[in-house]
Amino acid sequence: MASKTKSTLLNMVLTLLIISVVSAGALAYVYSITKKPIEQAQLKKELDAIKEVVPDFSNNPFEEKQIIDAYNGSGKIEVYPAKKDGKTVGYAVKTFTEKGFGGHIEIMVGFLPDGTIEATKVLAHSETPGLGSKMTSEKFKSQFRGFNPAQKKLIVKKDGGDVDAITAATISSRAFCDALDRAYKTLKKEGLIK
Amino acid sequence: MNQWQNFLKGFIKENPVFVLLLGMCPTLGTTTSAINGLGMGLATAFVLTMSNVVISLVKGFIPDKVRIPSFIVIIATFVTLVDLLMAGYTPALHEQLGLYIPLIVVNCIVLGRAEAFASKHGVWLSFLDGLGMGLGFTFALFLLGSTREILGSGSILGYKFIHGDGMLVFVLAPGAFIALGYIIAIMNKIRKA
Numbered sequence: 001m002a003s004k005t006k007s008t009l010l011n012m013v014l015t016l017l018i019i020s021v022v023s024a025g026a027l028a029y030v031y032s033i034t035k036k037p038i039e040q041a042q043l044k045k046e047l048d049a050i051k052e053v054v055p056d057f058s059n060n061p062f063e064e065k066q067i068i069d070a071y072n073g074s075g076k077i078e079v080y081p082a083k084k085d086g087k088t089v090g091y092a093v094k095t096f097t098e099k100g101f102g103g104h105i106e107i108m109v110g111f112l113p114d115g116t117i118e119a120t121k122v123l124a125h126s127e128t129p130g131l132g133s134k135m136t137s138e139k140f141k142s143q144f145r146g147f148n149p150a151q152k153k154l155i156v157k158k159d160g161g162d163v164d165a166i167t168a169a170t171i172s173s174r175a176f177c178d179a180l181d182r183a184y185k186t187l188k189k190e191g192l193i194k
Numbered sequence: 195m196n197q198w199q200n201f202l203k204g205f206i207k208e209n210p211v212f213v214l215l216l217g218m219c220p221t222l223g224t225t226t227s228a229i230n231g232l233g234m235g236l237a238t239a240f241v242l243t244m245s246n247v248v249i250s251l252v253k254g255f256i257p258d259k260v261r262i263p264s265f266i267v268i269i270a271t272f273v274t275l276v277d278l279l280m281a282g283y284t285p286a287l288h289e290q291l292g293l294y295i296p297l298i299v300v301n302c303i304v305l306g307r308a309e310a311f312a313s314k315h316g317v318w319l320s321f322l323d324g325l326g327m328g329l330g331f332t333f334a335l336f337l338l339g340s341t342r343e344i345l346g347s348g349s350i351l352g353y354k355f356i357h358g359d360g361m362l363v364f365v366l367a368p369g370a371f372i373a374l375g376y377i378i379a380i381m382n383k384i385r386k387a
Contacts, residue, residue, distance in 0.1 A: 005256065027271060
């Protein structure tokens with residue numbers, strides 16, 4: 001084996017400098033080529049979620065995106081109007097809650113113009129796998145299809161509402177309702193839905 | 195040691211998870227399902243192989259006193275590359291593994307092989323060592339992930355074969371320890387037989 005470079009100060013500084021510069025260059029290059037796919041993946045994810053929660057639309061919801069303060073000032077929610085032939089068929093709302101078992105949860109929820117929930121889709125969560133993570137399951141989500149918060153209470157049954165909580169994950173279920181409630185009340189306050 | 199043994203030792207004889215017990219954090223944390231274990235294992239295998247190769251190439255230029263910082267920078271670079279590439283091209287898997295990808299940097303198995311093997315051997319042997327160890331790690335994570343998924347969710351690779359829930363404890367953290375313990379016991383029996 002070739003003789004090792006001696007551990008003098010100059011050698012050490014130079015070695016680390018060269019390694020860092022080469023690494024930084026490689027990272028910058030890869031960052032520049034992956035930047036676009038990463039952004040597209042993000043956009044696609046949101047667009048897929050919007051498509052899933054509102055009826056068929058023909059506009060580009062991203063162009064008409066509105067950012068609105070939540071009704072109680074607890075943050076901002078994003079509203080994507082879905083229109084078909086110029087007529088509003090629903091609103092996809094990116095709402096959130098901080099009350100999850102694992103903290104922050106982001107949910108895309110679709111409302112029809114009369115305030116009925118069309119569908120929901122969880123965008124991001126850190127709930128316990130196998131328990132709270134079941135809020136992404138069809139079994140839990142399907143009860144919100146056609147749910148109108150004006151007629152039914154958006155609270156879990158345990159607390160006197162009309163929502164079936166997930167077994168052994170009441171906190172996650174409450175958080176889910178909290179996020180939906182935030183979206184509903186905000187849209188109502190803004191006069192977007194009845 | 196011939197080349198084959200060098201490559202194969204990572205699977206059974208010196209398996210990083212079952213025998214060396216290195217890299218326990220991602221092992222226990224990400225193996226809630228078979229596919230998560232596989233993804234995490236392959237990401238680590240890539241980092242391990244690449245960092246072994248690069249380190250064996252530059253080992254002659256690196257002064258002894260700064261070798262660990264140099265290794266860490268090289269490893270961190272590859273981890274960030276994997277992170278960016280996965281976020282761009284496999285967003286679904288990236289979301290599942292999330293936090294654990296950056297943590298490959300501090301996975302002791304990567305620095306361990308760099309220090310114990312790549313800094314003393316040539317490029318080809320280091321490549322085989324990294325690949326063997328990486329695939330051994332992948333094999334271990336896949337096995338653990340499958341076990342936990344079968345027992346905990348009653349499914350394998352996402353295909354459900356029972357109605358309702360499995361034994362929930364296996365999906366949660368304690369189940370990871372229990373399953374790992376039994377697998378290690380079985381592996382010890384096999385190795386000594």
